[in-house]
Amino acid sequence: MLFKTATNYAAALALVSAVLTPNAHAGSALASTSLTRRATVCNGHAELCDRSFGNITFVGTHNSYAIGVNNFFANQDQSVTQQLNDGVRMLQMQAHNENGVIRLCHSRCSFLDGGSLEDYLRTVKTWLDANPNEVLSLLVVNIDNVPASNYDAVFKSVGLDSISYSPPSSPIAASEWPTLGTLIDSGKRLLTFLDNAADLTAVPYLLDEFTNIWETQFNVLDIANFDCSVNRTRGDTSTQMFLINHFLDKLVLGQPAPFIERLNQTNAATGAGSLGAHVDTCVADHGRPPNFLLVDFYEFGGGSVFQVAADMNGVPYNPATPVATPVSTPTATNTGSGSTVSVTSSSLSGGTSVTFQLFNAQYLTAFMISTVAILLGSLIVL
Numbered sequence: 544m545l546f547k548t549a550t551n552y553a554a555a556l557a558l559v560s561a562v563l564t565p566n567a568h569a570g571s572a573l574a575s576t577s578l579t580r581r582a583t584v585c586n587g588h589a590e591l592c593d594r595s596f597g598n599i600t601f602v603g604t605h606n607s608y609a610i611g612v613n614n615f616f617a618n619q620d621q622s623v624t625q626q627l628n629d630g631v632r633m634l635q636m637q638a639h640n641e642n643g644v645i646r647l648c649h650s651r652c653s654f655l656d657g658g659s660l661e662d663y664l665r666t667v668k669t670w671l672d673a674n675p676n677e678v679l680s681l682l683v684v685n686i687d688n689v690p691a692s693n694y695d696a697v698f699k700s701v702g703l704d705s706i707s708y709s710p711p712s713s714p715i716a717a718s719e720w721p722t723l724g725t726l727i728d729s730g731k732r733l734l735t736f737l738d739n740a741a742d743l744t745a746v747p748y749l750l751d752e753f754t755n756i757w758e759t760q761f762n763v764l765d766i767a768n769f770d771c772s773v774n775r776t777r778g779d780t781s782t783q784m785f786l787i788n789h790f791l792d793k794l795v796l797g798q799p800a801p802f803i804e805r806l807n808q809t810n811a812a813t814g815a816g817s818l819g820a821h822v823d824t825c826v827a828d829h830g831r832p833p834n835f836l837l838v839d840f841y842e843f844g845g846g847s848v849f850q851v852a853a854d855m856n857g858v859p860y861n862p863a864t865p866v867a868t869p870v871s872t873p874t875a876t877n878t879g880s881g882s883t884v885s886v887t888s889s890s891l892s893g894g895t896s897v898t899f900q901l902f903n904a905q906y907l908t909a910f911m912i913s914t915v916a917i918l919l920g921s922l923i924v925l
């Protein structure tokens with residue numbers, strides 16, 4: 544057998560091509576282009592294969608691991624696999640050093656523990672293996688300044704290092720990123736950004752966030768305040784990719800928590816305070832749409848967040864199956880069997896009166912822990 548294994552397939556193609564292409568030697572660059580190019584659909588659309596990674600709008604999930612229902616440390620209520628199946632292509636996470644193990648927790652691991660980074664990345668790896676024509680980004684808030692080499696060990700144990708993209712240099716201007724087709728064809732379809740402690744010399748595929756991406760503000764408490772001003776960067780905002788934080792909070796005992804009652808409006812494609820309107824503001828301000836749209840409970844709106852991204856990308860949004868149905872319920876309108884506790888925290892949050900529905904032990908625990916946290920000082924980190 545001349546070509547026994549799949550790994551010889553490319554060599555076989557090269558040989559066939561050399562025979563069939565008249566100027567194979569003179570035009571080797573051309574020949575290799577046509578050979579290495581395999582993906583015809585990239586992230587669901589043929590039109591995206593030739594587009595630079597930095598020229599595409601992706602939907603991202605804020606605290607993608609912080610999954611829960613009626614727990615005010617939760618920012619999502621669908622599994623990571625469901626998020627990916629529905630079209631999320633950036634997973635944001637907050638990483639903590641817990642006795643030498645990297646865990647994904649919201650604020651503190653005693654508040655909401657989303658499990659180890661290793662388990663999380665295994666889920667991501669399984670999904671990427673099953674979806675070979677998809678490019679995915681991870682955004683890690685490295686809150687405890689864990690060295691890049693510690694992340695490298697976890698990526699290696701899961702096997703994600705070998706499908707991670709390592710640029711020749713960094714930072715990279717939005718227009719200079721490889722195309723989705725190139726990333727997919729080269730098998731390097733995972734792009735990971737760390738908000739600090741990136742070190743390309745030590746770990747070439749863990750990219751520095753803020754020299755490559757700027758962000759809008761993230762602590763928005765008034766739906767009228769979503770804007771497209773630069774909030775955080777360490778680079779040249781005229782050429783960087785950018786990310787909008789489009790999630791609305793309300794104060795619960797003086798601490799920000801997702802404003803679930805407003806999610807349909809916040810995640811909508813149109814209307815005041817909507818994701819669509821926020822993106823339009825960015826286009827007006829900066830002449831291009833954001834690269835990443837970070838949202839809470841992405842499925843509220845019935846796919847509207849993906850519609851916004853598709854509109855920006857100039858592709859249709861026709862999901863094969865409808866997005867997941869929301870699990871979280873607005874406390875204000877829920878009439879479930881939980882008991883209701885009214886708390887007036889005049890000294891803590893400027894006289895705001897908050898009503899809680901206590902549905903389960905988890906929510907009650909979060910409520911009590913958060914109360915303690917407020918007494919101990921402001922420990923909540925978004």
Ligand SMILES: *[C@@H]1O[C@H](CO)[C@@H](O)[C@H](O)[C@H]1NC(C)=O
Pocket residue numbers: 597598599600830831832833834
């Ligand atoms: C991608 O490039 C096109 C053409 O220049 C532009 O209209 C579009 O706004 C760009 N999108 C992003 C996300 O940069």
Ligand SMILES: *[C@@H]1O[C@H](CO)[C@@H](O)[C@H](O)[C@H]1NC(C)=O
Pocket residue numbers: 759760761762763773774775
């Ligand atoms: C960035 O946003 C944070 C949170 O909303 C805010 O506290 C801070 O003042 C902002 N910084 C700048 C430079 O806009």
Ligand SMILES: *[C@@H]1O[C@H](CO)[C@@H](O)[C@H](O)[C@H]1NC(C)=O
Pocket residue numbers: 803804805806807843844873
């Ligand atoms: C959001 O919209 C869905 C679908 O229209 C609806 O079932 C749900 O009650 C709405 N939630 C809120 C908080 O308005």
